[in-house]
Amino acid sequence: MLSRAVVRTPSANFAEGLTSGGLGAPVYARVLKQHEAYCDALVQCGLKLVRLEADERYPDSTFVEDTAVVTERGAILTRPGAPSRTGEVPAVREALAQVYPALSSIQDPGSVDGGDVCEVGNHFFIGISERTNQAGARQLAEFLASLEYTSSFVDIRDVQGILHLKSGLAHLGDDRLVVIDALSDREEFRDYDLIIVNKQEDYAANCVRVNELVLVARGYPKLEKSLGELGYQTTTLDMTEFQKMDGGLSCLSLRF
Numbered sequence: 001m002l003s004r005a006v007v008r009t010p011s012a013n014f015a016e017g018l019t020s021g022g023l024g025a026p027v028y029a030r031v032l033k034q035h036e037a038y039c040d041a042l043v044q045c046g047l048k049l050v051r052l053e054a055d056e057r058y059p060d061s062t063f064v065e066d067t068a069v070v071t072e073r074g075a076i077l078t079r080p081g082a083p084s085r086t087g088e089v090p091a092v093r094e095a096l097a098q099v100y101p102a103l104s105s106i107q108d109p110g111s112v113d114g115g116d117v118c119e120v121g122n123h124f125f126i127g128i129s130e131r132t133n134q135a136g137a138r139q140l141a142e143f144l145a146s147l148e149y150t151s152s153f154v155d156i157r158d159v160q161g162i163l164h165l166k167s168g169l170a171h172l173g174d175d176r177l178v179v180i181d182a183l184s185d186r187e188e189f190r191d192y193d194l195i196i197v198n199k200q201e202d203y204a205a206n207c208v209r210v211n212e213l214v215l216v217a218r219g220y221p222k223l224e225k226s227l228g229e230l231g232y233q234t235t236t237l238d239m240t241e242f243q244k245m246d247g248g249l250s251c252l253s254l255r256f
Contacts, residue, residue: 081131127165
């Protein structure tokens with residue numbers, strides 16, 4: 001059972017962060033409202049929140065997932081692939097050190113964004129992307145192996161429309177994955193029960209199971225219906241302002 005989550009309040013200059021979305025600028029008042037609703041949902045799932053203060057030096061810093069990979073057996077601090085984001089790590093290090101006294105770190109020339117790392121039981125899929133390179137993926141795989149986890153790489157550099165692996169992949173437990181159509185035929189996923197997202201609902205693939213609930217972006221009824229038919233209890237959250245900045249549900253917290 002998950003019991004804690006690290007979150008970070010969006011800064012007032014959130015709209016100055018990195019994005020390829022082309023969906024317009026986020027409205028800060030809505031950003032704060034949506035973030036608070038997200039935090040409330042985590043609490044409803046039984047998590048105790050560690051809230052980090054906003055930091056205008058790093059407008060992308062509300063996407064805390066990219067700064068670390070946390071597991072039951074240990075944690076590693078990442079080295080984000082966008083140079084403008086490397087300064088986000090120290091605050092997360094301080095928060096995680098309260099739980100993980102021994103923290104390892106990805107080192108240059110490696111880069112890893114946590115959004116490229118999908119935990120599936122005792123196995124981790126590590127996405128090779130514009131933000132996570134081979135050197136960083138190898139370092140992470142070695143660290144995970146030291147904790148007796150297996151891992152494999154999934155190259156998504158030729159997949160259009162997703163920034164990170166978890167932009168198009170989610171694990172729901174029970175060997176079941178939610179995947180976008182562009183990833184559904186990958187050999188890496190052939191042994192799993194796949195829920196393939198309708199192409200018009202690709203953004204919804206970034207859903208998150210938190211204990212007994214599955215958090216899903218609002219406005220994607222086909223996936224929500226599919227999850228309900230499979231017996232999952234879902235909570236929908238408005239994510240429009242974060243979508244404008246290439247962010248999704250998993251990006252906004254580190255859950256452990």
